Amino acid sequence: MKMVYNWINIIQDYLLPPTCILCGNPGCNSLDICASCYDQLPKNNQSCFCCAEILDIAIxxxxxxxxxxxxxPAFDQTYAPFIHQGSIRHLIGNLKFGSCYKNARLLGLLLAEHVKQIAEPPELILPVPLHKARYRSRGFNQSIEIARTVANELNLPLDLHSCIRHRDTPHQTQLSAQKRRKNLNHAFSMIKPLQVHHVAILDDVMTTGSTVHELAALLKKNGIAQVDVWVCARA
Ligand SMILES: [Zn+2]
Ligand SMILES: [Zn+2]
Incomplete structure (x- = not known):
């Protein structure tokens, strides 16, 4: 990890010292993760250029x-720094199902650090919307929580109002990739036009990619030329 320390970090660390969410040891580099747990995170180092699918050969x-x-797929490129397993799976799971909000900040900082180095900055970040019934039952959208940190770190605007998810897809994980795609058909609508050319869709995990494909297809249909995908982890 890069050692970037300014006076704000120093004051923050003094008032609220960062603690590793995974093991309780002091955090490293103003993050809520220690150097040792960071080193053990499952990195997605060899993956498809377009969809970030983990490849089993060195490239x-x-x-x-x-x-x-x-x-x-409808999107152009995917940035997914981690593999959805081990402690990354744990951090995302506890955020989604245990409402551990500080995990969103950590995941957002890790994702921001990754894209900052290699991705071309988009004009805005669009977190994948949740269906309102799902939002009501969960109380928050984990993608928005992660995206707030990323947007703040990279000084990019967030869009939370242009697209809605008007169909819930409750049993996605049990469906095959093909059925997922069918199940998702027309799951999103654009309710406010976006006057930009380059958008990054942000989500916590990408499994088959059908959700982001569907949303990217909608954006492209509405004239957005470049649509990238930023996710914390690839399954
Ligand atoms: Zn640790
Ligand atoms: Zn691919």
């Missing part, structure tokens, strides 16, 4: 997975 140059070659 030297950017490559596309078989699925992106045969059925290119």
């Amino acid at each position: 030297a140059t950017p490559m596309l997975c078989g699925r992106c070659l045969s059925h290119p």
